[in-house]
Amino acid sequence: xxxxxxxxxxxxxxxxxxxxxxxxxxxxxxxxxxxxxxxxxxxxxxxxxxxxxxxxxxxxxxxxxxxxxxxxxxxxxxxxxxxxxxxxxxxxxxxxxxxxxxxxxxxxxxxxxxxxxxxxxxxxxxxxxxxxxxxxxxxxxxxxxxxxxxxxxxxxxxxxxxxxxxxxxxxxxxxxxxxxxxxxxxxxxxxxxxxxxxxxxxxxxxxxxxxxxxxxxxxxxxxxxxxxxxxxxxxxxxxxxxxxxxxxxxxxxxxxxxxxxxxxxxxxxxxxxxxxxxxxxxxxxxxxxxxxxxxxxxxxxxxxxxxxxxxxxxxxxxxxxxxxxxxxxxxxxxxxxxxxxxxxxxxxxxxxxxxxxxxxxxxxxxxxxxxxxxxxxxxxxxxxxxxxxxxxxxxxxxxxxxxxxxxxxxxxxxxxxxxxxxxxxxxxxxxxxxxxxxxxxxxxxxxxxxxxxxxxxxxxxxxxxxxxxxxxxxxxxxxxxxxxxxxxxxxxxxxxx
Numbered sequence: 001x002x003x004x005x006x007x008x009x010x011x012x013x014x015x016x017x018x019x020x021x022x023x024x025x026x027x028x029x030x031x032x033x034x035x036x037x038x039x040x041x042x043x044x045x046x047x048x049x050x051x052x053x054x055x056x057x058x059x060x061x062x063x064x065x066x067x068x069x070x071x072x073x074x075x076x077x078x079x080x081x082x083x084x085x086x087x088x089x090x091x092x093x094x095x096x097x098x099x100x101x102x103x104x105x106x107x108x109x110x111x112x113x114x115x116x117x118x119x120x121x122x123x124x125x126x127x128x129x130x131x132x133x134x135x136x137x138x139x140x141x142x143x144x145x146x147x148x149x150x151x152x153x154x155x156x157x158x159x160x161x162x163x164x165x166x167x168x169x170x171x172x173x174x175x176x177x178x179x180x181x182x183x184x185x186x187x188x189x190x191x192x193x194x195x196x197x198x199x200x201x202x203x204x205x206x207x208x209x210x211x212x213x214x215x216x217x218x219x220x221x222x223x224x225x226x227x228x229x230x231x232x233x234x235x236x237x238x239x240x241x242x243x244x245x246x247x248x249x250x251x252x253x254x255x256x257x258x259x260x261x262x263x264x265x266x267x268x269x270x271x272x273x274x275x276x277x278x279x280x281x282x283x284x285x286x287x288x289x290x291x292x293x294x295x296x297x298x299x300x301x302x303x304x305x306x307x308x309x310x311x312x313x314x315x316x317x318x319x320x321x322x323x324x325x326x327x328x329x330x331x332x333x334x335x336x337x338x339x340x341x342x343x344x345x346x347x348x349x350x351x352x353x354x355x356x357x358x359x360x361x362x363x364x365x366x367x368x369x370x371x372x373x374x375x376x377x378x379x380x381x382x383x384x385x386x387x388x389x390x391x392x393x394x395x396x397x398x399x400x401x402x403x404x405x406x407x408x409x410x411x412x413x414x415x416x417x418x419x420x421x422x423x424x425x426x427x428x429x430x431x432x433x434x435x436x437x438x439x440x441x442x443x444x445x446x447x448x449x450x451x452x453x454x455x456x457x458x459x460x461x462x463x464x465x466x467x468x469x470x471x472x473x474x475x476x477x478x479x480x481x482x483x484x485x486x487x488x489x490x491x492x493x494x495x496x497x
């Protein structure tokens with residue numbers, strides 16, 4: 001209060017704060033009524049002059065999170081893992097992820113890294129956080145905290161330790177469900193992430209750098225954030241200080257309810273830089289319920305590729321504002337195809353919920369279940385069209401992809417190929433070609449890499465896996481592949497196996 005008063009008076013004296021301005025600051029305790037404090041106001045105007053009395057400014061409430069920390073802290077646990085990984089893809093957690101993820105410097109998942117190592121299987125040790133949601137030992141955390149772990153240990157605030165069993169893990173949402181053999185454990189109350197408001201105060205409890213039950217606070221910066229990964233999770237963005245070891249810890253509102261699981265941060269250094277992202281608790285509880293009931297997690301699928309609607313597209317499609325999800329490609333025979341969606345449609349609503357950014361659509365689909373009925377409001381050729389149907393199962397697509405990969409891998413080249421989708425064609429500037437999703441055998445030995453685009457075989461353009469198969473079948477010892485890699489085109493000779 002002393003610093004606040006001094007600053008305000010200094011500003012008023014300097015003329016920064018105008019006459020008649022007022023400010024009031026009070027501290028409120030979570031779970032209790034705020035204690036009133038004296039308001040700091042400018043001197044009242046002379047009533048004899050007929051001027052109105054000054055109107056007090058709205059009270060600014062500063063929360064006291066001590067009650068939440070003391071009540072719910074015991075239900076927040078420290079998680080340590082032991083596992084192993086291949087040294088070929090492991091040069092310390094940060095280096096390995098940086099090689100494989102183009103967005104690693106933008107978004108980092110913040111589990112404590114393991115030791116560095118080279119040659120063969122390297123033992124790894126990780127540290128994360130979690131929280132108890134059931135008195136009989138059900139714990140929620142991040143999937144990446146327990147990924148590749150052969151041993152998971154949970155430590156409570158009373159210093160007891162338990163060996164945990166991973167009941168299920170869902171990389172798609174980065175949520176894992178653990179179970180420890182204990183009873184009458186403290187639990188956290190769960191809230192509703194849909195009720196979260198931008199600007200409200202939030203609190204995180206976790207184990208940054210292994211420092212157990214560390215409390216940090218901030219505000220909700222945004223909701224429904226779509227990140228450049230394949231999770232489709234509508235993240236809650238905050239400015240709560242989060243660091244390695246906070247992974248899997250709870251994010252509380254001022255009522256002491258968990259509204260999210262801390263999962264990722266923006267960072268160019270590996271540490272906290274002001275942007276943290278949490279998985280909504282509504283998403284996490286869906287995963288928990290499925291894992292506890294069936295031991296696995298299923299996700300809904302619409303079967304479209306969408307892109308952002310910018311002002312140029314809005315003008316082209318006669319839209320009042322640049323909102324919605326522009327359909328770039330519809331999977332043949334998929335759920336969207338059965339609904340009647342077409343390339344060029346702009347999806348504006350799903351089940352009555354407005355779609356502002358293109359990322360809103362996959363986030364909504366991720367919260368649904370396979371077989372759920374869906375109604376889409378679509379803008380098509382200047383008119384609003386309503387489409388109805390059912391969502392598919394994401395695992396059906398995975399099975400089909402595996403079958404296609406197996407068929408492609410039977411090529412003597414050892415390549416897994418697929419056609420470029422419309423967005424990839426636009427970005428690469430190529431009108432044809434086949435994306436190399438995986439390379440093995442002779443092709444890998446010759447220098448072909450996943451992500452290359454195969455343009456021709458022995459000088460003949462290829463537009464399908466069948467074209468490649470036929471041309472390879474006619475060759476006896478070797479083939480010449482024309483590859484597009486970035487901005488360069490190179491021929492690679494491959495001896496056939």
